[in-house]
Amino acid sequence: MPHEPQPQAPDELDAEAVRTWSSLALAALGRAREDIDAINVYPVADADTGTNLYLTAEAADRGLAEAFPGVTDGTGTTSLAEAVRAWAHGALVGARGNSGTILAQLLRGVADVLGAEQPERSDPAEHGGKRGPGTGGLLARALTRAAEEAYAAVAHPVEGTMLTVAGAAARAGEAAGDAAGTAVEVARAAYDGARAALAETPGQLAALSRAGVVDAGGCGLVVVFGALWQALSGQEPAAEPVRGRAVPVPQPQDPCAQEEDGPAYEVIYLLEATEAAVGELRERLDGLGDSLVVVGGDGLWNVHVHVDDPGAAVEAGVVAGRPYRIRITHFGDERRRARGERAQRAVVAVVPGEGLAGLCGEAGATPVLVRPGELPAAAELLDAVRRAHAREVVLLPGGAELRAAAAAAAEQARAEGVRVAVIPTRSAVQGLAALAVHDPEGSFDEDVVAMTAAAGATxxxxxxxxxxxxxxxxxxxxxxxxxxxxxxxxxxxxxxxxxxxxxxxxxxxxxxxxxxxxxxxxxxxxxxxxxxxxxxxxxxxxxxxxxxxxxxxxxxxxxxxx
Structure with missing residues (x-):
């Protein structure tokens, strides 16, 4: 059940404040996601920044609620440190896209400070009726750490992006904290600093200037800072929180024409590895593509990169440690989605290995990685069908034990208007044989018959x-x-x-x-x-x-x- 934000004591910085911030940020991003998607032109004009930020915030909120259910009904005794760490962990494992991955690292930076220090409690009478400098200074340090870690996570930071907005918010919050401001005052300063920085992004990045928009990721971050201020103050941000050009404007006729010559695939995966191995991984991935962001720590990382060779990006993760939850997305599909188009046909293939996942991705299929003893559920297969973003989908389950889950996912997808055929492949090699004869230009029925025949003959x-x-x-x-x-x-x-x-x-x-x-x-x-x-x-x-x-x-x- 969705968490209802609870009334906060003035300037209270505790577990319930984090829960309220999370709930308000999720709701606000839900309202703004379409507008943010509409102005998404950098680094890739794939119209999904608002959606990725929302899904990342949703994963963070879910992680907090599942780890500490007592926080949601007011009966729990969860500490601030426990709550903020659970929130950041949820964002890390559920981060989507470039913007969501950076947001996850920002929340980790907040958790690194709030999860290690406790707010000072002093008599409000000693500070003119305010709760005292402890909470404000602590929040300011958390926002500063968040910006520092986000910059460090991006291989080649670019100004005019959500990094710029995060840095400006941190500096404004730090100034308020240095002036013995309360947490509410620090949050308000950070929010105002983020709004001002966002308004300047078109002058910092040529792609934004050409399109006449502000940075989409920065726009979402302003929403998150607004939710922080609302959680601590009880005051709702104005409906038009950003000045001037920060108001979303219509996109040009073909915003997706930009960046067409960039890498063809987005690769994201979680990785269990040491910090030393991740350092080597960064160097290897930096040579393979761009938009490299590696976030996390303490043995768990979220890796995001744009490449032309998704198999090589996945294999680099294998060398570094144990990658899982691998997502490979072809930007051709994303650009069609940005134009409001669906591909006519797509293939979803379940495969038992990262190398096979990369191979299927190169062949144009949406892979679903299966690990021994962890078969994907119908919901995961349905998510892959949705990500394929096509009117027609051929689903290759790759094992008899997945037929029921595949059938359930197909039934739900059909209810959503997608034509789905499940080819009863019993092995990954049968799926490879089916992919080899896949003809996306032919009729759906003929393609399914040919793929079924190829799989059956293998x-x-x-x-x-x-x-x-x-x-x-x-x-x-x-x-x-x-x-x-x-x-x-x-x-x-x-x-x-x-x-x-x-x-x-x-x-x-x-x-x-x-x-x-x-x-x-x-x-x-x-x-x-x-x-x-x-x-x-x-x-x-x-x-x-x-x-x-x-x-x-x-x-x-x-x-x-x-």
């Missing part, structure tokens, strides 16, 4: 390591044995990966085939692929072989025979 094999002694269709296996599965059933029990793979290939190619697809797991050396390719060529001269890296979470070896 026999699939998988190598796995037995975890315990058990009975299989090929006999009794012991822990550590290599199991060779064909079409879902154990067909071979072997001692080594390569030898077992050769036995599986013999059986699969016994009934013929023209193409063998090998998908190697993260621990399998290249020498295994080279040996298997040579083995196929030696025994089946007319059969071609292609090899891919599945990446982390993929099986030791997947085999497809078409």
């Amino acid at each position: 026999r699939y094999g998988e190598l796995a390591v037995a975890e315990r002694q058990s009975f299989t269709s090929a006999g009794i296996c012991q822990a550590g044995d290599v199991l060779g599965l064909i079409d879902g059933d154990v067909a071979v029990i072997g001692a080594g990966l390569t030898e077992t793979a050769e036995a599986v290939l013999d059986r699969m190619l016994g009934s013929g085939g023209e193409l063998v697809t090998l998908v190697l797991g993260p621990e399998v050396p290249d020498a295994v692929a080279e040996r298997l390719e040579a083995y196929v060529q030696h025994g089946h001269l007319a059969v071609d072989t292609v090899t891919y890296r599945g990446g982390r979470y993929s099986a030791p070896l997947l085999i497809g025979v078409e």
Whole structure:
């Protein structure tokens, strides 16, 4: 149930103040999201800044509510430190887009200070009826830390963006705090400083000047600072909080024509890694693309980058640590959305590995990464269908265990007006075969038939390591044995990966085939692929072989025979 903002004592800076700030910011961003989307021209004119800020604020609010439900009904005893850390963590794991990722880091900066220090409590009579300098100074330090961390998170900071607005707000708040201002006075100063800075952004960034708009991310940040002031003062910001050119204005005829020559993909993922590994990751990603923002800390990071090679960006994360919740978005889809258009057709593919996710993204599909033991729910598949932003969607579940979730997601998408077909792929290699014949220009029915036929004509094999002694269709296996599965059933029990793979290939190619697809797991050396390719060529001269890296979470070896 949505949190209803509670009346605050004057200048109170506690857990309930954070909860109220969160609720007010979410509601205000919800009201402003369309206007903010409409003025989004930098760094990519994809008309989603308002939406990304709203979704990030929603994730932050949800994280706070779920972690500390007592805060929502006034019965909890959650501390300020606990509340603000939960809020920032929710934003980190749910950050969307460039603007949402920066907002998450701003909230982390606030949490770094409010989560480590406690406001001083003094007699209001000692300060002219005000609560005293403690809360104001603490809030000022938090806003300053937030701006510093946001600037540090962006590989190449650009002025005229939400970073500029955050910095101006922090300086104004710091000045008020130095003057022994209360938290309310610091919040008001920060809000006014943000508004003034936003009004100046068209003069700082050529893309904004050409379009006649202020920075969209900065506009959203003004909304967040307005919510902070309202949470502490009880006074609602004016309906037109920004002066002059900060009022949203109509976009030019084709705002999306800008930046068309930039990177083709946006890649976002959460990453578990050390700070040292993340430092190396920044350097690697900076050489791959632009709009690089890496936020977080304490072992958990949110990585955002625009690249032409999404697979390389994901693999860089694999080298650094453990990436998950990977989102790959093609800007062609986003630009169509900015023009109010839907793609005619899209493909959503569930894949067990970052390398496969990148491969599907390069092929134009929207990938959904599945990790062992963590199958995506229908809601996650539905979200991927929505992100594909197409009138028609082909869904490749990649496993029999996902058919029910895929069917439920398809049913809900159809209720929303999207035509969806679920192709019952049972393996990622069947999905790759279907993608290979996908024809987005042909009729929907013919495309679905062709993709279904390609998937159905692909026999699939998988190598796995037995975890315990058990009975299989090929006999009794012991822990550590290599199991060779064909079409879902154990067909071979072997001692080594390569030898077992050769036995599986013999059986699969016994009934013929023209193409063998090998998908190697993260621990399998290249020498295994080279040996298997040579083995196929030696025994089946007319059969071609292609090899891919599945990446982390993929099986030791997947085999497809078409």
